[in-house]
Amino acid sequence: DYKDALGRDDRDVWILATEIEMGALNKLGVFEHDLTREEVKQRGCTVRPVPLILCYTAKWDLDTGAFIKAKARLCLQGIPAFMQRGKHFFQTRASTPDPATCRFLSAVLVGRKMHRIIFDIKNAYPTTNCEEYEKIPCLYPKGMQDLHMRGDTMLICFLIKVLYGNPSAGRRFAKARDKWATTFFNNNGWQCVRCRSDPCLMKMISPTCH
Numbered sequence: 759d760y761k762d763a764l765g766r767d768d769r770d771v772w773i774l775a776t777e778i779e780m781g782a783l784n785k786l787g788v789f790e791h792d793l794t795r796e797e798v799k800q801r802g803c804t805v806r807p808v809p810l811i812l813c814y815t816a817k818w819d820l821d822t823g824a825f826i827k828a829k830a831r832l833c834l835q836g837i838p839a840f841m842q843r844g845k846h847f848f849q850t851r852a853s854t855p856d857p858a859t860c861r862f863l864s865a866v867l868v869g870r871k872m873h874r875i876i877f878d879i880k881n882a883y884p885t886t887n888c889e890e891y892e893k894i895p896c897l898y899p900k901g902m903q904d905l906h907m908r909g910d911t912m913l914i915c916f917l918i919k920v921l922y923g924n925p926s927a928g929r930r931f932a933k934a935r936d937k938w939a940t941t942f943f944n945n946n947g948w949q950c951v952r953c954r955s956d957p958c959l960m961k962m963i964s965p966t967c968h
Contacts, residue, residue, distance in 0.1 A: 760812045761901030775830040788884045790916040798895045805845050807895040807914050809835045834923035852929040855958040883927050886920040886934045893918050
């Protein structure tokens with residue numbers, strides 16, 4: 759965690775990774791910072807604050823073994839000890855691709871000598887809004903709590919978007935992604951429909967019928 763990272767000889771690398779992660783989340787407006795517990799309660803939110811944790815990984819070049827960069831990821835500690843269904847979260851189910859669909863599409867790709875286009879959505883979960891009843895108070899990670907004080911009072915933050923570690927994060931992101939895709943690709947001559955047999959599979963037809 760962050761407290762451990764500060765005690766390392768290479769702490770500057772991990773501090774930079776932390777600043778990049780926190781900066782990205784703040785730019786997306788994931789949290790409302792530096793509130794007292796009483797200020798959160800005045801908003802009608804009475805659930806117990808959930809601890810945040812910074813998780814670190816080192817990225818290496820697979821061919822040379824050379825160090826590439828340090829990466830930090832801020833997560834909710836969404837385990838039952840800290841988050842309870844019906845209080846901190848509700849529905850969690852999200853559709854996942856059917857393995858048979860994946861095998862079929864791979865066979866079509868090979869048979870037609872097509873190329874697979876792969877991409878990643880940067881900060882996917884934190885770009886997604888929470889429902890009002892999913893907004894919860896959080897405790898800053900260990901090592902950062904001393905940076906968020908008001909006199910002798912330890913301050914907390916208020917989560918207003920989806921974050922990694924939340925049990926309902928996958929469901930909330932999937933619903934937002936699918937809503938965007940079926941809206942964006944049903945305009946300007948595009949057509950987009952979800953398949954009944956596999957809701958994760960969408961058929962898109964361009965204005966030129968490709």
